Amino acid sequence: MTAITEFPARLTAGWLRGQYLSGVLEPEEVVREIIRRAARDKEMNIWIEPPAEAHIRPFLERLRELDPQSHPLWGIPFAVKDNIDVKGLPTTAACPEYAYQPDHDASVVARLVAAGAIPLGKSNLDQFATGLVGVRSPYGETHNALRPEYISGGSSAGSAVAVARGQAVFSLGTDTAGSGRVPASLNGLVGYKPSLGAWPVRGVVPACASLDCVTVFAHNLEDALAVDRAARGFDEADPWSRSVKLRPAALPAKLLLPEAPPEFYGPHAEEYREAWGRAEAAVQALGLPVERVDCTLFSEAAAILYEGPWVAERWAGLGEFVENHREAVLPVTESILSSGAAGRHTAASLFRAMHRLQRYKREAELLLKDAVLVLPTCGGTWTREQVAGNPVGANSDMGRYTNHCNLLDLSAVAVPAGDAAEGLPFGITMFALADSEHLLAGAGAQLLGESGPPEGAVDETASPGMMTLAVCGLHMRGFPLEKQMLEHGARFWQEARTAPCYELVKLQTVPPKPGLLRQSAGGGSVGLELWRMPAASLGAFASLIPAPLGLGRVVLEDGREVTGFICEGYAAAGAENITAHGGWRYLPVN
Numbered sequence: 001m002t003a004i005t006e007f008p009a010r011l012t013a014g015w016l017r018g019q020y021l022s023g024v025l026e027p028e029e030v031v032r033e034i035i036r037r038a039a040r041d042k043e044m045n046i047w048i049e050p051p052a053e054a055h056i057r058p059f060l061e062r063l064r065e066l067d068p069q070s071h072p073l074w075g076i077p078f079a080v081k082d083n084i085d086v087k088g089l090p091t092t093a094a095c096p097e098y099a100y101q102p103d104h105d106a107s108v109v110a111r112l113v114a115a116g117a118i119p120l121g122k123s124n125l126d127q128f129a130t131g132l133v134g135v136r137s138p139y140g141e142t143h144n145a146l147r148p149e150y151i152s153g154g155s156s157a158g159s160a161v162a163v164a165r166g167q168a169v170f171s172l173g174t175d176t177a178g179s180g181r182v183p184a185s186l187n188g189l190v191g192y193k194p195s196l197g198a199w200p201v202r203g204v205v206p207a208c209a210s211l212d213c214v215t216v217f218a219h220n221l222e223d224a225l226a227v228d229r230a231a232r233g234f235d236e237a238d239p240w241s242r243s244v245k246l247r248p249a250a251l252p253a254k255l256l257l258p259e260a261p262p263e264f265y266g267p268h269a270e271e272y273r274e275a276w277g278r279a280e281a282a283v284q285a286l287g288l289p290v291e292r293v294d295c296t297l298f299s300e301a302a303a304i305l306y307e308g309p310w311v312a313e314r315w316a317g318l319g320e321f322v323e324n325h326r327e328a329v330l331p332v333t334e335s336i337l338s339s340g341a342a343g344r345h346t347a348a349s350l351f352r353a354m355h356r357l358q359r360y361k362r363e364a365e366l367l368l369k370d371a372v373l374v375l376p377t378c379g380g381t382w383t384r385e386q387v388a389g390n391p392v393g394a395n396s397d398m399g400r401y402t403n404h405c406n407l408l409d410l411s412a413v414a415v416p417a418g419d420a421a422e423g424l425p426f427g428i429t430m431f432a433l434a435d436s437e438h439l440l441a442g443a444g445a446q447l448l449g450e451s452g453p454p455e456g457a458v459d460e461t462a463s464p465g466m467m468t469l470a471v472c473g474l475h476m477r478g479f480p481l482e483k484q485m486l487e488h489g490a491r492f493w494q495e496a497r498t499a500p501c502y503e504l505v506k507l508q509t510v511p512p513k514p515g516l517l518r519q520s521a522g523g524g525s526v527g528l529e530l531w532r533m534p535a536a537s538l539g540a541f542a543s544l545i546p547a548p549l550g551l552g553r554v555v556l557e558d559g560r561e562v563t564g565f566i567c568e569g570y571a572a573a574g575a576e577n578i579t580a581h582g583g584w585r586y587l588p589v590n
Contacts, residue, residue: 006035008581011169013076013223015582020068023097024580027063031056031534034077034120037167043074044148045140046158046167049089049122059118065115073230074116078096079162079171080109081155082122083129084152084214085203087110093205094127094137097328098321106203107238108172108214108231110338113229120168123158126331127206128318129174130156132182133387137329141384147189147423153183153398155207156215160187170218172248174206177305178377178402181188181414185377185427190448191414192224195434196406197242199228200235208313209240211406221444222411223347244434247478251443253370254289266380268421275426276376279417282491283428284375285532286446293367295375301360302403304380306336306396310407315340340524344464357407364408372443375401377414377427394461401429412435413444418477420479449494449530467535470496470554470564472504472528473514473584480511488541490533497583499555500525504584505567505575507548514584515549515567515575525557527583528561528564 008015019025031051052099068074080086083093085102086109092099109119126136129270134157135141143158146152152161156173158529159185163171173180175193184191187584192215199214228246236243257280279299284290304310314337322329322337348459361554377471379400404413420426432439469490474481477492505515516526534539542551548571554564581587
């Protein structure tokens with residue numbers, strides 16, 4: 001029935017929809033593979049209610065009644081943070097004694113299911129969504145997807161790691177202080193946080209009800225925005241809901257970078273500092289006006305969240321349960337929540353903080369008009385053992401560049417920005433005003449290379465001395481020979497695909513390498529990456545390429561021709577044809 005028996009390590013909606021619509025793959029097969037992967041990673045504490053056939057079966061049966069063409073998320077599996085209701089599964093908020101059985105799906109879950117998506121199970125989190133580290137759960141510390149000894153980030157820990165480990169195409173998290181962005185950064189994902197109220201929060205256990213957002217984790221911005229289109233919209237039954245329409249993606253008039261160098265922390269502070277330098281250079285290379293700005297207002301606003309009376313809002317929502325079940329709450333969580341009952345949180349202190357915050361909001365509105373602010377998502381990371389020795393301090397540092405966001409009514413998208421060290425992704429976050437999410441979509445896609453230059457943008461490939469180089473294998477991001485690209489001054493630009501007239505073969509070399517061969521008839525479209533390399537470096541770089549590989553002209557699906565890796569025809573004999581996988585990155589993990 002199917003030509004595919006193995007799956008790529010990373011699952012994306014675009015790839016899955018292509019397999020479904022071509023009849024190569026069925027959702028049941030995808031679910032079986034996800035259940036297998038969840039069992040494989042059981043010790044990583046990703047799930048509270050792991051994917052199980054019994055729960056998922058009704059959603060698979062329902063797909064038979066839905067047209068895949070008219071349901072944009074048809075057959076796309078997703079994870080749900082266990083403070084968001086899914087009918088038929090308990091909601092625990094990572095506290096077994098708090099658990100209840102919801103009568104209805106949360107509004108966002110219902111909307112995604114209506115679009116054809118499949119809820120897989122409930123993912124682990126910092127208890128009551130109180131934490132940014134991912135280790136505050138009685139269901140176990142969620143391990144980082146790439147280096148298990150490190151923190152995963154929280155509170156949406158399991159949601160991020162499920163996507164990063166190929167156990168979901170996307171996942172739902174929540175974000176009050178950064179929980180939809182920090183785990184994205186630490187696990188190499190996109191984390192999209194819509195404006196307050198743009199997605200309903202009905203059916204979500206509140207942390208700070210006035211600041212809570214539901215968010216999405218995905219491998220690319222395109223998938224995140226597809227989820228956004230299904231989840232966005234006013235919900236009259238939700239008192240926090242408001243109508244925030246997303247306009248067509250556009251580039252901002254300018255990008256804002258901090259005037260003062262950000263502070264970095266943890267055992268990898270220097271590597272994070274260097275990664276930020278590279279990220280700044282990539283932002284500046286987009287060709288948009290860049291302005292340095294004083295970011296004091298953002299740090300001062302961030303301090304209000306836990307130092308001010310908003311912590312009392314957490315106590316207002318959960319205080320009664322904590323007072324009656326203190327033994328059920330983790331000590332660090334109980335300490336944070338109980339601080340909301342302190343006598344200093346008076347009505348007068350609340351109004352003083354609100355008045356300060358209102359001034360900051362106005363300053364932010366003026367500063368961010370038609371602009372996007374770029375900051376590190378995190379300034380560092382730690383091992384889980386190191387966080388155990390400093391649980392509160394480490395958690396506070398993780399929110400240094402995130403806590404201001406919802407207080408100032410901003411939208412945000414966290415995106416990958418290379419690695420700080422081996423297996424330690426670095427990420428940046430773009431911030432915009434609540435009504436300017438379209439600027440995040442435009443700038444984020446441009447930075448990630450998920451679109452060509454929008455009308456009016458500067459095409460850096462036309463810069464003097466620079467050329468475009470298409471790579472399709474071991475020189476791509478995250479593969480062993482990426483370092484050769486970097487050593488020759490190349491920088492990633494965007495993802496792309498070839499015209500549908502190529503075959504990709506797996507050469508019998510050590511290690512195996514891909515060979516891209518143009519066909520006079522037949523063939524397919526192959527995924528690759530476009531990099532920008534100084535023309536002066538090309539000769540030295542080409543001398544490193546062994547036969548039967550070389551450089552030649554590659555035709556892209558949009559008709560452009562660029563210099564790229566090609567393979568001599570004789571090498572096809574005895575090589576494995578892997579065109580059907582769609583690209584070297586999508587080969588199954590051995």
